Amino acid sequence: MDDTTLLMIPGPTTVPKRVLDAMSQPIINHRGAEYGEFLGETTAMMSEVFQTDNDSYLLTGSGTSAMETAVANIVEKGDKVINIVSGKFGERLQQLTEVFGGESIEITVPWGQAVDPAEVKRVVEENDDAKAVTLVHNESSTAVVNPIKEVGDIMKDYDTLFVVDTVSSLAGDTVKVDDFGLDICLTGSQKCIAAPPGMAAITIGDDAWNVIDNVDSPTYYLNLKKMKKSGDKVPPQTPYTPNVSMTYAMNEALSMVLEEGLDARIKRHHTGAEATRQAAKALGLELFAREGDYSNTLTAIKMPEGVTDDQLRGTMRNKYNIELAGGQDHLKGNIFRIGHMGITGLPELAATFTCLEMTLKEFGFDFDAGAGVAALEDVYLKNA
Amino acid sequence: MDDTTLLMIPGPTTVPKRVLDAMSQPIINHRGAEYGEFLGETTAMMSEVFQTDNDSYLLTGSGTSAMETAVANIVEKGDKVINIVSGKFGERLQQLTEVFGGESIEITVPWGQAVDPAEVKRVVEENDDAKAVTLVHNESSTAVVNPIKEVGDIMKDYDTLFVVDTVSSLAGDTVKVDDFGLDICLTGSQKCIAAPPGMAAITIGDDAWNVIDNVDSPTYYLNLKKMKKSGDKVPPQTPYTPNVSMTYAMNEALSMVLEEGLDARIKRHHTGAEATRQAAKALGLELFAREGDYSNTLTAIKMPEGVTDDQLRGTMRNKYNIELAGGQDHLKGNIFRIGHMGITGLPELAATFTCLEMTLKEFGFDFDAGAGVAALEDVYLKNA
Structure with missing residues (x-):
């Protein structure tokens, strides 16, 4: 990178x-x-x-x-x-x-x-x-x-x-x-x-x-x-x-x-999606979509109480140079979205969750440091 | 080039x-x-x-x-x-x-x-x-x-x-x-x-x-x-x-x-257009547009008798790697068009007319070799 x-x-x-x-x-x-x-x-x-x-x-x-x-x-x-x-x-x-x-x-x-x-x-x-x-x-x-x-x-x-x-x-x-x-x-x-x-x-x-x-x-x-x-x-x-x-x-x-092969590429997307979901959950975050309806190319996460969209995505952008997406229309401020599509994979997700952990810590959230990344590792190891 | x-x-x-x-x-x-x-x-x-x-x-x-x-x-x-x-x-x-x-x-x-x-x-x-x-x-x-x-x-x-x-x-x-x-x-x-x-x-x-x-x-x-x-x-x-x-x-x-400056760029286009017209005439070619109505960014030339569109533009393309445009609709085969727009200028027109002279010679046309390029030079010197 x-x-x-x-x-x-x-x-x-x-x-x-x-x-x-x-x-x-x-x-x-x-x-x-x-x-x-x-x-x-x-x-x-x-x-x-x-x-x-x-x-x-x-x-x-x-x-x-x-x-x-x-x-x-x-x-x-x-x-x-x-x-x-x-x-x-x-x-x-x-x-x-x-x-x-x-x-x-x-x-x-x-x-x-x-x-x-x-x-x-x-x-x-x-x-x-x-x-x-x-x-x-x-x-x-x-x-x-x-x-x-x-x-x-x-x-x-x-x-x-x-x-x-x-x-x-x-x-x-x-x-x-x-x-x-x-x-x-x-x-x-x-x-x-x-x-x-x-x-x-x-x-x-x-x-x-x-x-x-x-x-x-x-x-x-x-x-x-x-x-x-x-x-x-x-x-x-x-x-x-x-x-x-x-x-x-x-x-x-x-x-x-x-x-890459269409099947391999789709499997890679599925793995990235599952890893993202597990990492978010490990940090105590809630997914927006109903269980079972999850997209395999992006993940929407509910904005946790105690931090605003400006604070969370602003810190990720300004301090860590990582661009996340906000919510659209009535979801503006209520969710943020992580895309894991195209060539985006483990290195990018690792950087994203590391910096997301640091951002959440900055705003006083409580979780074991490294928990998100550990969940990523787990999913990737299982799907290797 | x-x-x-x-x-x-x-x-x-x-x-x-x-x-x-x-x-x-x-x-x-x-x-x-x-x-x-x-x-x-x-x-x-x-x-x-x-x-x-x-x-x-x-x-x-x-x-x-x-x-x-x-x-x-x-x-x-x-x-x-x-x-x-x-x-x-x-x-x-x-x-x-x-x-x-x-x-x-x-x-x-x-x-x-x-x-x-x-x-x-x-x-x-x-x-x-x-x-x-x-x-x-x-x-x-x-x-x-x-x-x-x-x-x-x-x-x-x-x-x-x-x-x-x-x-x-x-x-x-x-x-x-x-x-x-x-x-x-x-x-x-x-x-x-x-x-x-x-x-x-x-x-x-x-x-x-x-x-x-x-x-x-x-x-x-x-x-x-x-x-x-x-x-x-x-x-x-x-x-x-x-x-x-x-x-x-x-x-x-x-x-x-x-x-470059808008005025300078437009003047450069006008010079390229005039040079193209004079060079074409010097080879005995006829312009398609009515005198006084000439475009300043491209020139349409009547296909001279004795050569087909395929022969003329095909030779320019296949032998000299220069792409000219043909006519559209009912003008197909009856004219060919030279664009002199954007950054195209004297070097490109010199190459084009040199190769056009060689192409016309190949099909038996009679004119003084170099006459087209001489006309280009003349217009460019006058507008320097």
Whole structure:
């Protein structure tokens, strides 16, 4: 670790030097064959990470641009859409539904909990004219993972599309687009893939294309029909000028994912998550999410009484150069969040919990010094 | 020059090493004060380059995302919009107008010519209920510059907004947003600013905000009200995760623009353009654009009889590692285009014309060897 701030937030995450170096290569013509072939290689790796035989598309934009792409290309005025809302990003898919004229049927899930698949089945059954169900796999605002496999299994019995946001889970938790029956799946560059922010990806199944082809979408930059038309060229292109440097970064970051192996990488994320939870508990801290619903890429911890968000995260930042995330919306000040995604692992968690222990001591908390780190060690030894 | 392909296309242009290096710095928290202050410094430079006192916003997207932002935030179903169409990018603003439900009133300008301001006055007068006039300053599909100052002077007498695309001109030709009365002005990162592609910028005047505030725009990712709300924070933020690396690149590239001086940089572009035109003529080639309407950032040259696009540009690419641009749409095969924007100058033009002479000789063209380069020298000596 060098003197740069340690990013322990749920994205953007620390970017490996290999990826940063890739990004500083000279720009090439985005309409030339060399770029086209490189793009094709990169989107093929993207599909491999999505675990799908479908084509994937890279978007020059952040995760939200992919969320808008997913919604804007299927929802028309008056369309019913079932939005599962269990946090800020679930809300965002609902807002997008409404922006594009859809009628949102909300499945409300308390923040900190995962959705119950039986509830999804009930609502889908009741609304068999709904065009889509939207679900955020890993709700980073609450550090909860939603059961996309179980919901996917239910959705296989209905014509309703299943749209899944895996921005903060893909390459860090299990996402099998084809096996799980995800009709549309989207992600971002700056979370578990560990590239810089600024690129997003989306993959579309045949049933979704049938819908998209019949929608006159009020979007141009994020138009999937245009992306497909350009992507189908040999070699593939993008409809508008892509971020060439970010394509280099994604190619390198996805290569690193596949070199590590998807299963190994996901196991590493699970270990880091379990270690973080045990370390927090060993310091007497309480987790925010309901037991069993814990995210595998970040952890939300209740702000302990006796210290404010400014004091805790401020000390971690100013004294120890470690950046933690706060709560969002009504959770602001009530929780703090530790991201353990991408290349973040034991060294970073060790530094984080050592400094968290020192910070808590400074504010008069009582626990055995080293208890958090001891819990980390225990989990890592068991999972070695 | 190293062994990388020489990019003589109208964007993306060659990116200076300083900018590429800036981009490979570690990622910082996009919600932290450090990023916010850096963003504020960068958008302030952006406004300086736009020559405006208005705020500017950086978009994580390509130039087209800024075009969509400009249109989507002001046009509602049934709104009349006057689209000046003199090439592919003028057409794109018209398509965007229609995507967002606007009624396009087209001012058709033959490809290769600039719009006549008197014609704009006539049409604006006739349609005083039009919400906006859209104009592409530098139409890179035809290598023509449109008279934004003269049209701006006319527009000052009307309530109709003046929306100007300066994607391929800003920092390479004269754009004075406040003086010229441009209500909305947008640009891209990868042209005369010489950063990589993947970021765009937009600046909005008070009259435009009055319209935007009253439009219920069907856009989320490109929503200007959200950009303003986040941008007004101290320090400023972006509504969604920005491309942090591209913000580094833009900061460095804009610093280089301001170090060189906007006037000096524009004069350098004018000299490069004049040199290119004279060199082309000296080889017996014909320019595509009408005399007097020539772009200052790229030049379109008619494909001479006796050589195909594949032969000419293919030889330049495969034998000499120099990338030229072809024609778009119906101009495909009929013209080729040389970009002279960003940091591209005498060394690159010398290499390009030397190799172009050799290519033309190979296909049997007759001219004095060295005539093109001699013309370059002459223009550069006169403008030293």
